Amino acid sequence: xxxxxxxxxxxxxxxxxxxxxxxxxxxxxxxxxxxxxxxxxxxxxxxxxxxxxxxxxxxxxxxxxxxxxxxxxxxxxxxxxxxxxxxxxxxxxxxxxxxxxxxxxxxxxxxxxxxxxxxxxxxxxxxxxxxxxxxxxxxxxxxxxxxxxxxxxxxxxxxxxxxxxxxxxxxxxxxxxxxxxxxxxxxxxxxxxxxxxx
Numbered sequence: 001x002x003x004x005x006x007x008x009x010x011x012x013x014x015x016x017x018x019x020x021x022x023x024x025x026x027x028x029x030x031x032x033x034x035x036x037x038x039x040x041x042x043x044x045x046x047x048x049x050x051x052x053x054x055x056x057x058x059x060x061x062x063x064x065x066x067x068x069x070x071x072x073x074x075x076x077x078x079x080x081x082x083x084x085x086x087x088x089x090x091x092x093x094x095x096x097x098x099x100x101x102x103x104x105x106x107x108x109x110x111x112x113x114x115x116x117x118x119x120x121x122x123x124x125x126x127x128x129x130x131x132x133x134x135x136x137x138x139x140x141x142x143x144x145x146x147x148x149x150x151x152x153x154x155x156x157x158x159x160x161x162x163x164x165x166x167x168x169x170x171x172x173x174x175x176x177x178x179x180x181x182x183x184x185x186x187x188x189x190x191x192x193x194x195x196x197x198x
Contacts, residue, residue, distance in 0.1 A: 006082045008042040009055055016040075020056040027188030028177065032141045032150030034133055034185040045076045047129040049181035050099045057125070058097055060085035065095035065112075065124070067105050098126040103158045109168045112176050120173035123191075127179040130156040133187055142194040152187060154180050165195045 010016025016038045023035040040051040058064050064086040070076050071088070080086065089095040092112045100106045106128065115123035136155035139162070142148075157180075158164065168175045168191060175191035189195070 006079055008040065008051075008079070009083060010038055010040060010052075016052075017056050020052045023186060024053065024056060024179065024188065027179065027186045028145075028190050029188070030145050031143065031189055031193045032146060032152050032187060034187050037181065037184055037186050039184065042079070045073045046070065046079065046099075047101060047181065049184065049186065050101070050127055050129050051079075053127040053179060053181065053186070054080055054084055054086070054097070054099060058084040058086040060087070062096040063087050063089035063094055065089045065092045065098040067098075067100040067102055069101050069105065070099055092124065095124050096122075098124050099129075100126065101129045103128060103130070103156050103161075106158060109164050109176050114171055114174040114176065117173060120175075123174065123176055125177045125179065127181055130154050130180055130182045132156075133180060133182045133185055138198055140196050140198055141189075142196075143190075144192045145190070146193070154182070154187065162195055162197055165189070165193075169194060 020038040023037050027035040037049050037052045040048045042048055042051045092098060092107050095113060112124035115121060132155040134153050136153045138153045141150040172191055177191055178189040180187040
């Protein structure tokens with residue numbers, strides 16, 4: 001198991017969190033357009049982009065689910081608890097946020113909190129670290145926040161991603177939202193986005 005110290009974080013905590021929050025919100029408001037994430041200083045075991053998302057969005061009131069690789073790393077768990085205070089959820093259906101590094105180990109979207117028709121915001125936002133945000137299967141995006149169409153080609157998505165996403169979108173206003181992160185950037189995919197291959 002890799003170990004990491006409890007220090008690290010944004011070089012300028014307030015400004016860093018504000019800048020990262022703006023990047024995440026801009027990514028969700030403009031699906032498919034990569035946004036630069038504020039750099040985070042951190043030890044081994046947790047992608048800096050995932051750390052930035054956790055530091056920005058998670059607190060003691062937001063249950064956090066970790067994929068098996070992260071949950072099994074005591075250093076990562078200790079760092080997240082120390083830096084965010086977020087309680088860890090073992091059931092993805094109880095999580096407000098989720099961090100994942102391995103798409104193959106990510107539960108189906110339907111297993112996460114999907115919200116309700118009355119409270120659609122009570123759903124999980126998933127941050128998935130990928131090898132790269134380009135070089136993968138080309139995807140076409142349509143929907144709110146997109147003028148005509150947008151194109152992305154992230155590497156390392158689940159093999160059945162497009163089908164899972166279509167089922168997630170059909171649940172609207174319920175459903176999960178997704179943040180894809182790599183190389184210091186984030187791409188937002190809100191549940192309203194239509195995604196097709198090609």
